[in-house]
Amino acid sequence: MARLKHETNDRQKRVTSTIGLTDSKHAFNTPGERWLMLTIAGISLRINCSDEELLGLVSNSYSRFLSNSMPDLIIDVEADESLIAPMGPGVSIKYEGDFLSVSREDFHAHMDFNHRRGKITQRRAVYSLDALLRLLVAIKLVDTGGFLLHGASIIKDGKGYIFFGPSGSGKSTIAALSQNYTILGDELTAVCNVDGKYTLYSTPFWGSTPGKTIKASGGLNGIYRIYHGLYNRREKPDVVSAFKTLLPQIIRFDGHKTLIEKITDNAINLLQEVEFYNLYFLPDESFWEVIK
Amino acid sequence: MIKLNDNLQPSRDITVRSIGDEVMILTLKDTCLYSMNEVGKCIWGTLSVGPANVNAIIKSVSSEYDVEAGLIREDVLDFLNELLSKDIVEISNK
Structure with a gap:
């Protein structure tokens, strides 16, 4: 048992080092499940991403906002190399009831606020996720009176x-x-x-x-x-x-x-x-x- | 084009807020913000409580303002047609 624990810690250290986390509390990386937690303006977002390189980019880009809070929203992130770079910053948004759909050349995303869960399929680039996070933070802030x-x-x-x-x-x-x-x-x-x-x-x-x-x-x-x-x-x-x-x-x-x-x-x-x-x-x- | 015997009601695609004496109407489709002058507020006061007949609105304004009846009718119809064109009111002839 002691040996297994030791191996698990080593594996976590390796993965944590790979994705450049400053504090391993903010991420759990076990086979088949990689994620990190961000808290932006009091809104906590769990980012699930099995693509190690993309998760590393996200971790580095939002390093100041890594946290270990309970998530308000969970986002499954999937990398898709076939998506092209965006032609401009504009995104197509459809928001009705609890459902938000957002798309641009480089990503398409769907959120279900009732179930506090969504998915984004995107290029292996942080700007795609960033475009979605701006909208999610904007929506969730409204419930705080802001x-x-x-x-x-x-x-x-x-x-x-x-x-x-x-x-x-x-x-x-x-x-x-x-x-x-x-x-x-x-x-x-x-x-x-x-x-x-x-x-x-x-x-x-x-x-x-x-x-x-x-x-x-x-x-x-x-x-x-x-x-x-x-x-x-x-x-x-x-x-x-x-x-x-x-x-x-x-x-x-x-x-x-x-x-x-x-x-x-x-x-x-x-x-x-x-x-x-x-x-x-x-x-x-x-x-x-x-x-x- | 609005007719004198039409009934009008506020559109479902607006939200109305008051700040002090000001009445502001926000259209939800395009988030355009409109405020009204005194006569506009008088008309909106009649419209906002439910379907209102155009003739009744004109009579209501005539009772408040000492202006020639034909002029009031023309101005009120212009105003109501503008509200209709901006989807702030809708015709409800049921």
Whole structure:
């Protein structure tokens, strides 16, 4: 018995080493069953994948988000070399009731939220799984009273701020100008309502500021719709105007009534709790002077 | 095109929320957001409680605003046709 245990440990060590895990608690690799656990913005995902190379890529890419939590969702990942590289970032999404189908040239995936399980067949590349995980996190965040938003998020002096806007509004610029602070993300911001308090979480979903992924969170102190300006100033719009600018930047799923209604309510509730401003900023660090 | 004796009701593919005095309508198919002016809110107040007859809506607006009847009818029909074209209301003549 002692010998068998020793062999099992050796085998686990070899596999763990192969897929580059920093902590073997996060993965179990026995013949026929290889998986790891990720927790992103409080949402835990078990990734089952019998393809050792692909699981290794996933493990390395999401190394900061490996965990040993109980899974909220289980995803079976299957590699398919016949799938081609994506022509662009756009994905085809069908989300009705508890069923989500997502596809692109490089993958096709199906999720059953009622059974908390799904499957993705994909190229041996992390970006395919990443496209699915963004959607799953966006959907599950809604149940926490939050959402996934196109925005940079930064912690300064213990206070969390969101800077959001459409492509080209300056999210990556704001992140690049905030290197002295904790940058949670430069493209997508995860907002949760934890015990009545809005909290920002880092995600592995970054835009153009590579290599900065961390796992961190912080209380939300202010939310800013950003615009390039001739000088730094902020103004407080009425809550309706704020809602009209915020809603289009939330990751949502057109046609899914229940989800859109929840996102709408979550956004309205957040705007009643958190300070909202329009921020016109110069492309240097001085914009922080108007953020209090 | 809406007729005077049509009955209208809110579409099932919208959700409506109020923030303060503002009524906002969100279409679920394409997540477009609409808000209304005072007259629009007056009309929506009638529509939102169930099927409403177009003639009754026009009379309701006429009782609130001191404007020539033909003008009110024209404006209300324009507004209702716009709601119909955006799938915010549907005709319910049962």
